[in-house]
Amino acid sequence: MGFTEKNGLRYFQFESFQNLPVFHAILTRRGGVSQAPFDSLNTGGTVGDDPQAVLTNHERIYDAFGFDFGSRFDVWQVHGDRIICTKLPRGRHEPHPKADGILTDKPDITLFMRFADCVPILLVDPVQHAIGIVHAGWQGTYQRIAQRAVEKMAACFGSRPEMLFAGIGPSICADCYEVGDEVLDAFVSHIGDDALRYFDDRDSRLYLDLWLANRDILEGAGVTQIETAGLCTACHLEDWYSHRAEHGKTGRFAVMMSIEDN
């Protein structure tokens, strides 16, 4: 699958999801109406962009794929480890619940999250017809949010980890992601010395491999079917927003999923 274009929007899809009963799209930053530095398909409402432009971008996305905007369930992403199983969309005027993982088995819901370097992890259970999106930055990763999402899918939908398909989406690569000692300390204190292999020391600088860490955490949770997009947000600013490479002055790209009817 890789990259596709529709109605002027360019988006990425996982090859391994192709025959699953699911719609998913990881939207690039192309094809929207936001002005620099948010150009152009910014979906982040709290980054300083014009709210009308952000709304227009959302509508473009929903129109392009033929989903009702009222089906959207999204959250206030706070770098924690809370996961929500939802059976309803978020009401247009309801506040965003705080969470970093969202799950559903309802085909009339579109799950929606926003990213700019943090790792999007998409989960599909083709047996129980359930899906999830996880937001894993360094904090979510050391808190093993991907594992918690797998466990919560088991609790909410009866999902068996070995039946799940996981996709690790576009996010900052190990060559671009220099981190401080506090990050290493957090990983070692939560995960143990095993976490040392996610870090690389080059010229006295410390780098973190979020793709490897999250793959490892998913495997530890019993997931065997894992595809990594291998696309770096900071290396490819023509497609993605990067908080790191753009020094915090940037937008958020969208990840959207919906399970098909049984």
Ligand SMILES: [Zn+2]
């Ligand atoms: Zn990179």
